[in-house]
Amino acid sequence: MALIDWGQLAAERLTEIAKISEDGPGVTRLPFTREHADALALIEGWMRDAGLETHLDAAGTLVGRTSFTGASQTLYMGSHQDSVRHGGAYDGIMGVALPILALKKLSSEGKTLPFNVEILAFADEEGVRFPTALIGSRALAGTYDPAVLHLKDRDGISIDKAMRAFGLSPENIPKLKRNNNQALGFLEVHIEQGPMLQDEDLSLGVVTAICGIERHSVTFHGVSGHAGTLPMRNRQDALVGASKLISFVHELALNTEHLRATVGALDISPNVVNSVPDEARLTVEMRAPDDAIRAEAAQKIEDQAKEIADRHGLTISYDKTYAQPAQQCADSLTQPLSKAVEAQLGRTLALPSGATHDASAMADLGPMAMMFVRCKDGISHNPEEYAAPSDMGDAVHALASFIENLAKTV
Ligand code: GLV
Ligand code: MN
Ligand code: MN
Numbered sequence: 001m002a003l004i005d006w007g008q009l010a011a012e013r014l015t016e017i018a019k020i021s022e023d024g025p026g027v028t029r030l031p032f033t034r035e036h037a038d039a040l041a042l043i044e045g046w047m048r049d050a051g052l053e054t055h056l057d058a059a060g061t062l063v064g065r066t067s068f069t070g071a072s073q074t075l076y077m078g079s080h081q082d083s084v085r086h087g088g089a090y091d092g093i094m095g096v097a098l099p100i101l102a103l104k105k106l107s108s109e110g111k112t113l114p115f116n117v118e119i120l121a122f123a124d125e126e127g128v129r130f131p132t133a134l135i136g137s138r139a140l141a142g143t144y145d146p147a148v149l150h151l152k153d154r155d156g157i158s159i160d161k162a163m164r165a166f167g168l169s170p171e172n173i174p175k176l177k178r179n180n181n182q183a184l185g186f187l188e189v190h191i192e193q194g195p196m197l198q199d200e201d202l203s204l205g206v207v208t209a210i211c212g213i214e215r216h217s218v219t220f221h222g223v224s225g226h227a228g229t230l231p232m233r234n235r236q237d238a239l240v241g242a243s244k245l246i247s248f249v250h251e252l253a254l255n256t257e258h259l260r261a262t263v264g265a266l267d268i269s270p271n272v273v274n275s276v277p278d279e280a281r282l283t284v285e286m287r288a289p290d291d292a293i294r295a296e297a298a299q300k301i302e303d304q305a306k307e308i309a310d311r312h313g314l315t316i317s318y319d320k321t322y323a324q325p326a327q328q329c330a331d332s333l334t335q336p337l338s339k340a341v342e343a344q345l346g347r348t349l350a351l352p353s354g355a356t357h358d359a360s361a362m363a364d365l366g367p368m369a370m371m372f373v374r375c376k377d378g379i380s381h382n383p384e385e386y387a388a389p390s391d392m393g394d395a396v397h398a399l400a401s402f403i404e405n406l407a408k409t410v
Contacts, residue, residue, distance in 0.1 A: 004105070004108070005389075005393065006101050006105060006392070006393045006396035006397065007388075007389035007390050007391070007392045007393025007394070007396065008389050008393070009101060010094075010097055010098055010101055010389065010392040010393070010395075010396065011389035011392060013042075013046060013097050014089050014090060014093060014094060014097055014392075015089065016042065017039055017042050017043070017089075017093055017097075018089035018093075020035050020038045020039045020042065021035060021083075022035060024085075024086055025086045025383045026083075026086040026087050026088060026089075026382065026383025026385075027083045027086075027087050027088060027089055027383070028083060028084075028085045028086060028087065029081065029082055029083045030082055030083075030128060030129040031060065031081075031082050031123040031124035031129055031130075031162070032060060032123065032124075032129075032159075032162040032163055032165070032166040032168075033129075036060070036081060036082070036123065036166070037166070039081050039093075040056065040062050040081065040121065043062055043064075043081065043096060043100075043121050044062060044064075046096075046097065046100045047062070047064030047100055047119060048064075049100075049104065050064070050100045050101070050103045050104040050107065051066070051067070051103070051104075051107050052064035052065055052066060052100070052103065052119065053065050053066075053067060056167075056168075057136070057139070057176055058139070058168055058169055058170060058171075058172035058173045058175070058176060059123065059135050059136040059139045059144075059163075059168070059170075059173050059176060060123035060124070060135075060136060060163060060166060060168055061120050061121065061122050061123060061136035061137075061139075061140075062081075062120075062121040063118055063119070063120055063121075064100065064118065064119040064121075065116060065117070065118045065119075066103070066113065066116050066117045066118075068116070069112070069113075069116065071113075071114055071115045071116050072182050073114075073115040073116070073182055073183075073184045073410060074115060074116040074117070074118055074178070074182055074183060074184060075115055075116070075117050075118075075184040075185065075186075075187070075403070075406065076117075076118050076120060076140075076183065076184075076185070076186040076187070076362065076365075077095075077099035077117065077118075077119055077120070077186065077187045077188070077189070077399075078095060078096055078099065078118075078119050078120030078121060078122065078186075078188065078358070079092045079093070079094070079095025079096050079120075079121075079122065079125070079188050079189065079190060079357070079358060080092035080093075080095070080096075080121070080122040080123070080124070080125030080126070080358055081093060081096065081121045081122065081123065082122075082123060082124055082125060082126050082128070082129075083126065083128075084126050084128050084381050085128060086382070086383055087126075087380075087381055087382070087383070087385070088191075088379075088380060088381070088382055088383060088384070088385020088386070089385065090191040090373075090375075090380075090385050090386070090387050091190070091191055091193065091380055091381065091385060092125055092126075092190070094189060094190065094191055094373065094387065094392070095188050095189040095190050096119065096120075096121045098189045098373075098392060098395050098396055098399060099119050099187070099189060099399055100119055101396045101399075102396050102399035102400040102403060103117060103119070103403075105396060105397075105400045106400050106403060106404070111404065113403065113407055114407055114410055115184055115406075115407070115410055117403070120136070120137075120140075120358075122134075122136035122137055122358050123135065123136050124136065125137075125356075125357065125358050127215065127322060129153045129162075130148075130151050130152070130153055130159050130162075131151050131215065131217055131283075131321040131322060132148045132151050132159075132321060132322045133322060134324065134358060134360075134361040135148065135159070135173070136358070137358040137359075137361035137362050138361045138364075139173045139174070139176040139177065140176055140177065140178050140362065140365055141177070141178075141361055141362055141363075141364035141365040142177035142178075142180075142364065142365070143361065143364050144173055144174065144176075144177075146170075146173070146174070149163075149170055151321070178365055180365060180366055183365050183366030183367075184366065184367070184406065184410065185330060185332065185333045185366045185367035185368060185369065186358075186359055186362035186363075186365065186366065186367075186368050186369075187333055187337065187359075187368075187369050187370070187371065187399075187402070188357055188358060188359040188362075188368075188369075188370045188371075189370070189371045189372075189373065189395055189399065190353075190355075190357060190370060190371075190372060190373070191372070191373050191375045191380060191385065191387050192205065192351075192372040192373065192374060192375040192378070192380075193354075193355050193375055193378070193380035193381070193385075194354065194375065194378045194380075195375070195377065195378030196349065196351050196378075197349065197351075197372060197373075197374040197375070198374055198375070198376070198377065198378065200349050202345060202347070202348075202349050202374065203345065203373065203374050203388075203390070203391035203394040203395070204341045204344065204345060204348070204371060204372065204373060204374070204391070204394055204395055204398055205341070205348065205349040205350070205351045205371070205372040206329075206334060206337055206338045206341055206348050206349070206350050206351075206369070206370075206371060206372075207329055207350075207351060207352065207353050207369065207370035207371070207372060208328070208329055208334075208350050208351065208352050209289060209326060209327065209328045209329060209352050209353070210326060210327045210329075210352075210353045210355075210356060210357055210359060210360045210363075210370070211260075211287045211288060211289045211326055211352070211353060211354050211355075211356065212287065212288060212289070212290075212291045212294050212323075212324060212325045212326035212327075212360075213285065213286070213287045213294075213322075213323065213324050213356045214285070214286055214294060214298055214320060214322060214323035214324075215283060215284070215285045215286075215320070215321050215322040215323075216283065216284040216285075216286075216298070216301070216302070216318065216319065216320050216321065217281070217282075217283055217317075217318075217319045217321050218242075218245065218281070218282050218283075218284060218305055218316065218317070218318050218319075219279060219280070219281045219282075219316065219317040220238040220239075220241040220242050220245075220279070220280045220308075220309060220312075220314045220315075220316055221238060221278065221279055221314060221315045221316070221317070222235075222236035222237055222238035222241065222276070222277065222278050222279070222280075222312070222313070222314045223235075223236040223276070223278055223313075224270060224275050224276050224277070224278035225275065225276045226274070226275070226276075227273070227274040227275060227276060228274065230276060234313065235276055235313075236276075236278075236312065236313040236314055237276050237277060237312065238268065238277045238278055238279050238280040238314055239268050239277040239280045240312055241280065241308050241309055241312045241314045241316075242266065242268070242280035242282050244308045244312075245263070245282070245284075245301070245304065245305050245308055246263045246266075246282070248301070248304045248308075249261045249262070249263055249284055249301055250263075252297060252300060252301065253286075253297070256293065256297060257293075258288050258289055258290065258293055259286065259287070259288050259293055259294070259297050260286070260287040260288070260354065261284065261285065261286045261287075261297060261301070262284075262285045263282050263283065263284055263285075264283055264285060265282060265283040266280065266281070266282045266283075267280070267281045267282075268280045268281075284301055286298055286301070287354065287356070288326070289326055289352055289354075290326065291325050291326050294326075298320075302318055305318060306318070324356055324360050324361065325360075326360075327359070327360045327363040327368060328363075329368060329369045329370060330363075330366075330367030330368055330369060331367075332367045332409075333367050333368065333369035333406070334369045336402050336405035336406045336409065337369050337371055337398075337402045337405075338350075339401075339402075339405050340398045340399070340401035340402040340405055341371065341398050343398075343401055344394050344397055344398045344401065345394065345398075351372065353370060353372075355380075357370065371395065371398065371399070371402075373387050373391050373392060373394075373395050374387060374388070374391045375387060376388070
């Protein structure tokens, strides 16, 4: 068989799947859409090419499994198929493509494993279409909450409805929970989304822990009126309330070590040039490596939002829509992974993740680890996101060695 350039093959596959996107700059591929279905058809082909058996589970996760060998333990690997709006071609999908190639490499070398491997292409990690995320990984870990099915997207379509239109039966999601005792663990490969590996001149790194995150949905309700005739005093302008909260959130994070806080979405009504806004809806997202820092910030932001509403004659609706605690990576996977990266590069870099990942939910199933791949200039959630083919080639080699190292320990 001709020698395969694994990095080149990864780059070709990621370029091809990046074309499956809504129109506009970069990649926009949201869960339970036409683009999602088209992407799964391509991923299923990659999985079959690596000799995996495939099925789509009730949460919309495409699963590629090694053929049954009688082994009771399973190693899980994978990441998400979805993107943000106008995102890049690597976030998430790289973590689906590369472990498939690592399995293809091992099987092309005639290697057999003493455990099963499942590659998972999760539907919805970003939480961009619906105000929640990680349904697929939480289902496997047994932390899925069926109440999320009622949450709606911007067009008023609920998750339940979107899943059914996609051909899924969400009432079966609770049955997806895997046995904790049979899970060797979950390994996620991901583009770093930051500059540390580039600064260290390394193609790969080993993650130590994933930050915690929570998201709030806030609506200020005021009173609309004529922009020219309504006196400035005692206006009940919902957007003025929102703007004060946006500044508070930004200042709080600027002055709190390790806290990231962002207002990323804002909708106002009636949203015309000559009316006072009577409604302003915004999202607030907080992240920190320490859950106590995040909890304290969340309380301050909620208190401040209520105080602003009082001060400006507004009423407020305030909901926490999503939270995922910080998670530590497990030694049982991190050690064979670090050994594999060191064998490939001569050294490793241990680094934390400020982004969240399916791995943080999969940590509730069993041991969890992550490998990062160098990200050009640290740019991510942006059409310019880029990982070099040779770095992805290093990742495929390190992943295959990781799997072999792990096989020696079970
Ligand atoms: C997800 O990728 C996030 O960190 O927002
Ligand atoms: Mn991601
Ligand atoms: Mn992302």
